[in-house]
Amino acid sequence: MIRPDLNNLTNPDNLQMSQLSTAVPNTDFTETGSQLWLALYRLFQRDLRIALRRRSDAAAVLFFFVISSSLFPLGIGAEPQLLRAIAPGVLWVTALLSCMLSLGRLFAADNADGTLEQLLISPQPLVLIVLVKTIAHWVISGLPLVLIAPLIGLQFNMPAQELAILALSLLLGTPALSLVGSVGAALTLGVRGGGVLVALLVLPLYVPVLVFGAGAVTASASGMGADAGLSLLGATLLISTVFAPYAAAAALRISME
Amino acid sequence: MGNMLEAINLQCTRGERLLFKDVSFALHGGDLLHLNGANGSGKTSLLRTLCGLSRLQGGSILWRGENIQDLREDYCAQVVYIGHQAGVKDDLTTTENLCFSSALAGVPISQDQANAALSMVGLEDYVDRPARALSQGQKRRVALARLWVSRSPLWILDEPFTALDKKASALLKERIESFLAGIGMVILTTHQEIDINARSIQHVRLDA
Numbered sequence: 001m002i003r004p005d006l007n008n009l010t011n012p013d014n015l016q017m018s019q020l021s022t023a024v025p026n027t028d029f030t031e032t033g034s035q036l037w038l039a040l041y042r043l044f045q046r047d048l049r050i051a052l053r054r055r056s057d058a059a060a061v062l063f064f065f066v067i068s069s070s071l072f073p074l075g076i077g078a079e080p081q082l083l084r085a086i087a088p089g090v091l092w093v094t095a096l097l098s099c100m101l102s103l104g105r106l107f108a109a110d111n112a113d114g115t116l117e118q119l120l121i122s123p124q125p126l127v128l129i130v131l132v133k134t135i136a137h138w139v140i141s142g143l144p145l146v147l148i149a150p151l152i153g154l155q156f157n158m159p160a161q162e163l164a165i166l167a168l169s170l171l172l173g174t175p176a177l178s179l180v181g182s183v184g185a186a187l188t189l190g191v192r193g194g195g196v197l198v199a200l201l202v203l204p205l206y207v208p209v210l211v212f213g214a215g216a217v218t219a220s221a222s223g224m225g226a227d228a229g230l231s232l233l234g235a236t237l238l239i240s241t242v243f244a245p246y247a248a249a250a251a252l253r254i255s256m257e
Numbered sequence: 258m259g260n261m262l263e264a265i266n267l268q269c270t271r272g273e274r275l276l277f278k279d280v281s282f283a284l285h286g287g288d289l290l291h292l293n294g295a296n297g298s299g300k301t302s303l304l305r306t307l308c309g310l311s312r313l314q315g316g317s318i319l320w321r322g323e324n325i326q327d328l329r330e331d332y333c334a335q336v337v338y339i340g341h342q343a344g345v346k347d348d349l350t351t352t353e354n355l356c357f358s359s360a361l362a363g364v365p366i367s368q369d370q371a372n373a374a375l376s377m378v379g380l381e382d383y384v385d386r387p388a389r390a391l392s393q394g395q396k397r398r399v400a401l402a403r404l405w406v407s408r409s410p411l412w413i414l415d416e417p418f419t420a421l422d423k424k425a426s427a428l429l430k431e432r433i434e435s436f437l438a439g440i441g442m443v444i445l446t447t448h449q450e451i452d453i454n455a456r457s458i459q460h461v462r463l464d465a
Contacts, residue, residue, distance in 0.1 A: 035363045042360040046349065053348040053387075114342025121308050122361045123334035257311050 039124045040132045047136035050109075057105060061141045062148065065098040069152050080157045087156035088166065088217035095145050095170055096206050099177040102141035103198055106133065106185040107252065120256055130252065131245040134182045135175075142174035165220040165230075172233040173213040179237075179244035180205045186251035209236055261285055261321060261442060262307075262411060268315030269302045276302060277463045278315065286410070286440030289433075289455040291447070294463035300446045301341070301415055303463065307444065308338040308413050334363050338413045343400040347389040351375055351399050354388055359406050366406050374405040378428060394420040401425075404432055412436065414445040426451070 051058055072090045073083055110116040119129050149170050150163040158166065184202035188194035216229025261284055268278040276299030284290055294300050305311040307318060309325060309332065318325045325332045345354050355371040366374075372384045378398040388396060397420050404412065412433075418426050430453055433443055437455045 035360075035365065038365050039360050039363065042357050042365075046346070046353070046357050049353070050346060050348045113346060114340060114344035115346060117310060117338070117340055117342065118344045118358060118361060121310055121333050121336065121338055123330045123363045124361065125330060 036124055036128070039122070040128055043119075043129060043132050044136050047133060048139065051136075051140040058102075058140050058144065061098050061102045062144045064101055065094055065145050066148065066152060068097070069094040070155060073155050083156045084158060084221070087153060087158050088162075088214045088221070090156070091149055091152060091166060092169075092173075092210055092214040092217070095149065095174065096177060096210055098145055099142060099174055099181060100199060100202060100206070102137070103178075103181040103185045103202070104195055106137050106182055107189050108185075108194075111189055111256075116252075116256065120252065126249040126252065127245045130182060130186075130248045131241075134178050134245065134248070137182075138175050138178040142178055146170045146174060162217055162221050165226045166217050169213040169216045169226070169230060169233055172230060172237050173209050176209050176233070176237040176240045177206060179240040180209075182248040183244055183251055186248040186255060189252065189255040209233065212236065263319040263322075264307070264316065265319070266316035267303065267306065267313070267318070269299050269306065270314060271299070271302070280316075280461060280463070282459060282461055284411075284442045284444070284459075285457075286442060287437050287456040288442050289437055289453060289458045290442075290444040291458060291460050292444065292463065293446075293460060298463040300463060304338070304340070304413050304415050304444065304446065308336050309333060310338070335409050336411045336413060337362070337403060337407045337409045338415075339400050339403070339417060340415045341419075343396040345388045345391075345396045345399045348387060350385050350387055351380055351391070351402075352384050354399055355402050355406070358400075358403055362403070362407065362409070364406060364408050370406060371402075374402045375399070377405045377432075378402045379425060394422060394425065397421060398425055401429060404429075404436070410441055412441065412443045412445075414443065416446055416448070418447050418449045418451060 069091055072086070076082060076086070107116060110119065120126060122129070146167055150167050153163045153166055181198070181202050184198045184205075187201060188197045191197055212229050212232040216226040216233065219229055220226035263283045265281050266278070267280040269276040280303065282290060292300050292303065302311060306313055309329070313326065320328055320332050320335065344358065345351075346357075349357070352368055352371045352375065355374060356366060356368065359366045359371070372381075375381065375384055378401060380395065380398055380402070383391065383395065388399060391399070397417075401417065401421075417429060421429065426449070430451060433445075434454050437443060437453075443455075
């Protein structure tokens, strides 16, 4: 740890400057730790605050999910058995596409105004910064899908137990989608036509999540129990939590060169 | 006192073209390094390399005798970099912007401290306005307000005087001078004629 004596850097002959110099100095190790958590907390808070002030962005993702999944009953016709059979797959696919739709905003806005540069050269570990940004992104665009999915499921004549499994599987699955997607978003940062490229990169990686998620709901519908699918989803989430931020951080460094 | 920052035989290529090579300098506390060169001579590339944004393509950069690639985050904590883009979020107020960038840099400040710093750069009437409503020059002032709360010993400033009016330029010049007087180090590029008083001023020309 390098801790040069920084106290003499502030100008003492200015009254307001000496008031400013009461900012917490980074002098000992425990303070460095709490600074890290404070910086990460502020980052999380900032992303949520920006999303709250630009509600249209998050709302667009939610409406895409609601409308695209509502098109299926309209197109296929109101046959309760058929709708019930396709519901898990349809809802999972539309949720997955909605997640992908929102990926573009994960780093692009920060890149456009130069704050991403500041994130990259901040003294906080980039892996944790990426993880916090991804969690905030999930809270903004993934969590609303989880909450509204049971309501959409009613359109498909899904019984209560299946609705619960659907919500639970999305709760485990959508964070994994955000994490895996963060790697694709970081890699395609600043690339022209990045949106299409993200789809090509990320959709194949989404396949396991889709298979386990939709599989869990279908299995519970046929009475086999959703445990296996949900366990696999949980495992996917754990693995992507551990590895995706490292890959995304490395990709960001390459994109920003 | 040993060298705080030392650059040895730095080299940079953009695609096939060699931008510069064999750029060496050493900075001590209180030194100002003025980077000169025509457009496209690699000034920004050099600054980005110095703050660790771009990979080093040749040579080495030492901070207190240690390689900055080994120090990583510890080195980042010692540097303030203000680039072409202001790094100011349109949806946040000026105070929120400054509080966030300081917390990120590891120097958490209170709202009052942020407001005091903003009034130092002449933005006291804009403290609770969203940055969206600010002009280009005012956004730059928000970014530069970090210099009034920072505790880092090295500032790397890419064209800090661009888009600033006379009054703001004078304020910034004063701040840089007082920082240098307190053993700070500044590396900057500028096309404006600005004479900053410093104990020692080094000039590095990239297109020489």
